[in-house]
Amino acid sequence: MAADSTSRETGQRAERDLVAIGIAVAAILMFVGTGGAVLPKVIGSWTGVGEAPDVLLVNALLLNIALIIFGWRRYSELVEEISHRKAAEEKARMLAETDPLTGCLNRRSLPPATDDLIALHAPAGNGVAFAMVDLDNFKRVNDINGHVAGDEVLRETARRIVALMPRDTLVARLGGDEFACVLSYDATQPEKLDRLVQRMIDTIAQPIAIADREVEATVSVGIAATLPADTARDTPLDAQELMHRADIAMYHAKKCGKNGYYWFESQMEDELQFRNSLETGIREGLAAGEFLPYYEQQIDLESGELTGFEMLARWHSPRLGLVSPEVFIPVAESIGVIAELSEQLIERALEDARDWDPSLTLSVNISPLQFNDPWFPQRLLKLLVKANFPPQRFEIEITESCLHENVPLVRSMIVSLRNQGIKVNLDDFGTGYSSFAQLRSLPFDRIKIDRSFVGEIGREGGTAQIVNAIISLGQGLGMPITAEGIEDDAILANLRALGQLKGQGYIYGRPETIEEVRERLKGLGRLAAPAGPRHGANAPELAEQAPRKKA
Template identity: 35%
Template sequence: MRVLSCIATEHNPWLVLLAALTCISGSWVALDLFRRADERRGLQKSGWIFLAAVAAGSSVWCTHFIAMLAYEPKAPIAFDPLLTMVSLVIAIVGCGYGFAAALMRIPPLAPELGGGAVGLAIALMHYTGMMAYRVDGVIAWNTDYVAASVVIAVVLGALAVGQAVRRPLAGSKYLALVLFVLAVVGLHFTAMAAASVTPMATGLAGTDPDVLRAMAIAVAGVGFIIAATGVASYLIDARSSLESYQRLQHLAHNDALTGLPNRVSFGDCLESEIGRAAEEGSKVAVLGIDLDRFKEINDLRGHQAGDQALKTIARRLSRQRKDGEFIARVGGDEFAAIKRFTDQNDLLDFVARLETTLFEPVRLDDFEAAMGASIGVAIYPEDGDSQERLMSNADLAMYRAKADVTRAVCFYESRMDEASRARRALAQTLRRAIELDQLELHYQVQTSVETGDVRGYEVLLRWNHPERGQVPPSEFIPIAEENGLILAIGEWVLRTACRQAATWDTPTKIAVNLSPVQFAHADLARLIHEILIETGLAPSRLELEITESTIIADKTRTLHILRQIRALGVTIALDDFGTGYSSLDTLRSFPFDKIKLDRSFMSEVELSPQAKAIVRAVLTLGKSLDIPVLAEGVETDDQLSILRAERCDEAQGFFLGHPKPVDQIFRHGKDSDDRAVPFAGRVPPARVGRRVMA
């Protein structure tokens, strides 16, 4: 009753109301800024704690100052300006310290302890302000009320900050506001009730009451401005956070390069479309798209040109979209699409539009490229009832399209799963092929076209599968390359071939194919050197064959490795010349010791003038560069005669000798089927590429 009586009879009610509004608005803003600090880390947290401390301290101080001006002691009053400003600093610093301590979360009661520090700072601010209060009379203090005011501030401050940080209840932020306002108001008016003024004529020159009321309004205005500044900071941050969130959302769901939806968006859309199709009884097609010659653009024109090509294709694909269609970029040169349909013709129309778009030439500065693409299609619900199954089956169909040069689009068929499972099973068996001694080396003779003398042997790998028998190299070598098994198999081939050749009676050269994957070996040249030392084979007897695609993959690194290998005394042959990437630049970049003319030309050389002209051109090129040329795939006497007439250096093929295990060549020696010089020895594993398996 003493407190209520003090408020009712000793204060100006309008100024008390103004003080209450200042306290509520300032506390609301301060607690919101404090909660924002709780959501931040590092320097941002410190910045928000500072803003919250300024808002809280200034609003509490303004509330206190206005309420002091509302007090009517019936005697002249004045203020000490220095102590008044000190009380403001105490409020701001104390609130900052308490807020910072509350957000440390250590110890467990840190929020309450920090809140108690805020309450203590408010009490210290109040009584410092009271020391600045000058009245023409004597002030007497009731210590019980003083103690009660401090307890109210500390306890309610601890509860308010605890609610703001922990938020254990629904509406905790409103409860925190009520508790914080009660802490400020309860402290002030309980403390004012603790003071009693006995007027005395001391001669103090009091301030005009009208001036005091104007000061109260001015202080309230400043308090509202500070609160508004805090609100503005909060809104600016909220806007920035929203924009940042929207940017992050866009980046999270869209490809940064092309702007198309990414894999995440594709998965969300597919899940939604499957659910819709299940409800409506419609169908959903999933299309896997892989660009066919994108790597060539990257290799020949650089990554910037590749990026430009991707953006161009993405824009074209975007223009093709209609209602119920979705297109995304899900990888480097991989795209995916979704089509909702009920009529099969709608799907075929969509596929046709995509195919036309993907096969349009792309203009890159002064260069025009026609990449093309392979498209695989899987349909819900026939080909799968989950997005994982549909995407997997679309990929299977896409890989089938990529393997078939006669078509760009392939629809999923159930037998593809069987082929995929068989491929995986073969890969698992291949992993133990070396350990189980299932691999074997065969040798095919290479002879001089002019004299028929044996010049060397190409090492070819064979796999004796325990159930399937002889597995064609064209089947298991790609699997080995895809799964990284080619590194171990290739090392086995190279080591075994060198070991076997080192035991032969005649110092004949052996040719071992290298897979492009083997050039990923950390130190291929050192591995070859170690094998030569270990097996005792002279480096001059080893020839390594590579295809031009191996060089194209990483020209600088590959040529550096080839120079290291050549420095060992090992010779290098360019295999499959005349197909794929064959270019004069490759021959200019590296001094090859031999050119191997691809077998495809020999199969047509008897009937095709064009094939014969190409053979003649390659042989002339070899003569001009002083590089011997070996023709592969010689299967008839007429083919050999043509090579002899064109003055080819070397040849190999079934007409000259079939690939055989080393012991058969040694046993039969030189006969009608094989012109190999007899030798004895054991056969070693060699480093293998796709040609090694042929």
Template identity: 45%
Template sequence: MPTADDISTNPHAKRALGMSMASALMALVFAGLLVMDAFLAWQGKLAPLVAVTAGCVLLVGLLLLGWRHYASLRRALRQGQEAEARAQSQSQRDALTGCLSRHAIAPHADALLAQARAQGLAVAYLVLDIAKFKHFNDAHGIERGDAVLVELTRQIRAALPADGLLARLGGDEFALVVPFAPQQPQAIERIIDQITSGMRTPTMASLGAQELALAFGIARSDDCNDPARLPDAAMLLHRADIAHMQAKKAGNAPVQWFYNALEAELRYRCEMEMALRDAVAKDALEPYYEQQVDLDSGEIRGFEMLARWHSSQFGQVPPDIFIAIAEETGLIDRLSEQLIAKALRHAASWAPHLTLSVNISPVQMRDPWFAQKLLKMLVAANFPPQRLEVEITESGLHQNIAMAHALVTSLRNQGIKVTLDDFGTGYSSLGQLRRLPFDRIKIDRSFVMAMGEDANCRVIVEAIALLGRGLGLPVIAEGIETPAMLDSLRGMGDFKGQGYLYGRPQNATTTHALLAERGLLIDAPEQAEEPAPLRHSA
């Protein structure tokens, strides 16, 4: 019999019950008619046989109607239970691969963890995904991508021991839970090797996926200093996720085991990201300026703008740290535009022959509107585009050479000069010079600073200087820190240079004071006709 709970939680049953209530009302009406017939028969106004016959007919009709609705109620309950069972099954299993779902693996992993500990075994929780799988989907279509995921699932199952667990966490991300002997972590590495080899099978090649790479993050259940606080499955997944993120970030290290410092580093980075977001929202980052000088005369020719962030929480944060965070989080556009706008306003008061160099991120190079944004900032600051130089690193060019070509061309059409930065360290340096119309090249500081100890670096610098002369491209050398470096560069040709030999980068106030002292401001009361040679800093 259906219970009250069955009926209250089943909409089909509720509808059937509503029909049964209607039947009950009809039964009351019919019963009233039957009583009336009986009363009339007793009064002699209706034949008894007719009354009895009518009553029997009504009674049979009521019984049939009630049974029909009772059967309907049972059927509704059964359909609801079957639908609930199907939904439960679908929530437990991934529809595409047949793996456990993200929510379903937790209780199974906890049970496996308890069983392994009882047997003196450890458990490895692995999280893996396919690097750049979204690009593969975009290029080949979702159906091809699904076929790759199904084949990868087959390869993982083939590598997984019988007592291991496999779940699809979402997209191209999978989780494995594998018991192993604590003294034999190489058993896990063998499983990883087998899965990785599975990406090179003929089936994967037929799908065009043989070049796809996997990244693994691994956490082990016995990696705990406090035996009283052993991690559960949820904690192991969290740790494997952290290790997985580190593996993807490293790029060339596709397998990363979790260690405790990783979690502290992640927490520190998250706090720094929040502080950086707040700093960008408050426009709190400052432009600093590093002098660019003519190496022969020592005269200031311009400045390179560098980003600096002094955080009340973290102190002076190195640019390579917060710039990387800004690029990963999408803050780089706003951060860079704020700094460039400030720098243009500062440089507007400099002597007309002084240039301003700014760096742009590879992320900004993918913005089709960047050139227009930069032109708008130039107009707002009333700064001549001919005095602005944009430095583009080699590493950002090969990501999209067509878009880079369009950006360089657009900037040069506006009168802005474009410099190829860190020349010699990126991808196909000579090829970039052939494809893209740069105005100057900058020698990477690593070559300049190593000239004294490494003869090969000196030869490379000489070759770049010769190449610049041959192509008619001015050359800038960065990283000049000693008089010996300066003397070496002077013997190689006509250079502009920058480095700590000429002073460290300074904020806008200090830079303005320096230029005022040398008569290199537009509003200076007695501006010198010729800039005075710059003295080397001690």
């Protein structure tokens, strides 16, 4: 409606301007005619050689002069107005097509400009490459340094990209921390573009001076090109398809460790579609209760006595079947539902474990993302209270990756949990970068040796010395040790020789459903009370026999 009103107003103004100009032109013609008759008589009358002109003609001449002045002024105003209008239209176009923060093109203007570039190079058989550039962990840059510093990082990133790219490159900020570069591409020499993109990654990674500090940011890049031609397509690639493919390749670069680049490959799109189906399935599965706890036995190696169980997550998807935790756990973390998933499983496990002998413990693995939440201990205690489960029988296990995010927060959370009676164990020890000082300052209750070390014990060139060193470290710090991944008698014998340990692994059996656990405990006489029907009564048997990553 506003556009229509503006159009009508412009049309009416143009009509008035045409009338004014028409009046001025007519006045000039009349001035020429009238002036030719009146002016000689006026001059003659002033010099005394002729009679005075007719008063009516003189008035007509004066009116013509007035109309000419009016027309000229209106013409001047019209020229000035047109000039202002053009400037305003140019400013509006710039605002519509460029990013105000960086001065680059924006998401709206990039696709048509890319299509124009493709059309320009197509007749000569040249290609166009689209590079999607995304800053890694930019939210953290904003959170630590503030949004003003974040804006300066974006501006400096744009300046470095523009300075490095060829003159005719289209550089755009697509929104947030995402940029794009579109440039001509020689398919016979792809290594040139490889070198250019790598140089861009290295340049952007250089520290950025902001106020009294330096900020570092890396980027992940995905590349797609119009050449070689995609024989599976009926039509040539356009801007939207190039952008889509480059975005998929960039996502792949993020998944593969960030601070690098990847060219688009067709299987990446299949992976992305599978990823999207996983995300949808996980959300639906949470609502439908498809995630179930399984339990792995924990044994005292010296006596062979069952001491407790570790809960492991399993997803029984009606569409995908039995999905491994190493597939769905990272996805659940990335889409922000890992806390909901973990707490749902913990609630079920606490319900299951109430029927066990009171001497048996229950341990669960906690995602590093959950340990970034300062309210996690309170929510965990709420679950224990709801289930009426003694905190002294409950253990949580965190990996070394938790220790590098925020050590003071981790320390306060461990202390809070232990004050409630919950034990906190350091899981997969040896695979991360825990320092001796961290182990001394963080009050862990137990260290678990990763299965990658345990499985090599007894083999030539194996890891017996590493395992022995970890056990000695635990003894020195007063921390008991659990060994994971015990799969045969030789490994078990070697571990028994190293000291008093707890252990778990497939030598004692595969992870079991609650019904299987209940049957086992019934046979051992270690059920605290008769068990009623539970949520896992109809759970399918564990179909996979290979070791699985713990939730």
